[in-house]
Amino acid sequence: MKALREYCLSLVDKDLMPTAFKTAVVVGSLLFLLNHGAATIKGQMSRERWISAALTYIVPYMVNIHGQYVSRARKR
Numbered sequence: 001m002k003a004l005r006e007y008c009l010s011l012v013d014k015d016l017m018p019t020a021f022k023t024a025v026v027v028g029s030l031l032f033l034l035n036h037g038a039a040t041i042k043g044q045m046s047r048e049r050w051i052s053a054a055l056t057y058i059v060p061y062m063v064n065i066h067g068q069y070v071s072r073a074r075k076r
Contacts, residue, residue, distance in 0.1 A: 010069045011062065020064040028057035 010016055036053050039045050045053070 007066065007069055011065055013065075016065055016068045016072075019068065020061045023064040024057050024061035027060040031056045031060075 032053055035056060036045065036049060039049055
């Protein structure tokens, strides 16, 4: 439970956020184009697709933070 709490706090850690944000923009944009590019061009983006598109950026952010969190924990 402590590790989960610490991970959640690391999601807004100012030292970890810049790298995670850059990763989310690059990886999220590639995934967005692959998964939603055609629907965006055709004007077929529904509310559900926009929610999915948001997750396309949130998941790489969270994965990157997790990697940094684990790396930091191992160094201690």
